[in-house]
Amino acid sequence: MRHRKKVFKIGRSTSHRKCMMANMLTSLFTHGRIKTTVVRAKELSRQASKMITLAKAGDLHQRRQAISVIRDLDAVRELFDNIAPTFKDRNGGYTRVLRMGKRRGDNAELALVELVGFEPNFEEAEEAEEVVAEDAAPAEETSEDTKEA
Template sequence: MRKRRKTVKLQRDAAHRRSLLANLTCSLIEHGRIRTTLAKAKALRPVAERMVTLGKRGDLHARRQAVAFLRQKDVVKALFEDIAPAAAERVGGYCRIIKLGARQSDSAPMALIEWVDAPVTAEATEVAEVVEA
């Protein structure tokens, strides 16, 4: 019988997967949108939305939880000061995944993940390319 699996393993052990998701989240916070594989984007969305929820709480404990996961204080500062206030009225669904088609080299399905409430800037118009680990 098929059982539901809560986490997507992405063919990595637990520590590598946690580091990968933390780094993808930091890149998403820093650049506003990133281009990655569809499987990584789908695994990233719940993690990124959990970080925005911590940012909306805004207390010291939430900030420390975010620093413990992301391990970059400047990214946590940007999350709490820029991204979380932009999503203040939104209850959930802070990220958007846009399918882009297959990558030319290995035909992996690619996707663009971005913030729904992000202000559009000249810097955010370029897509940050995530290096495959």
């Protein structure tokens, strides 16, 4: 009997599914949100909840278990040091899956998976744009100076 032995396969082989989940978990914990298909998003949400629950304990054993699934030390470090403490008082519901419509090429249902409480830091993005604009401005001035001369 296969009671309680269900694995959500997503139409992939075992090795492909594990690698795909590891990559998606790494991206989610690094960037805070990712865009993918709805089926993958639901499975990613389940796996992310398990990893965050491990990280909330914070022991060495749990860290090693997370490394065995995620396989990226920087993402695990981010998870244990920054993400898990923000969910310390929360008993689940760490991710949000928002449906975004259909993909143009194959009409696949798309979804946005993000960590609850994730707010993109628009200030850093604006500062980066200002730095790029400042770097571009002197180049334009020098070209104007050469045109006048």
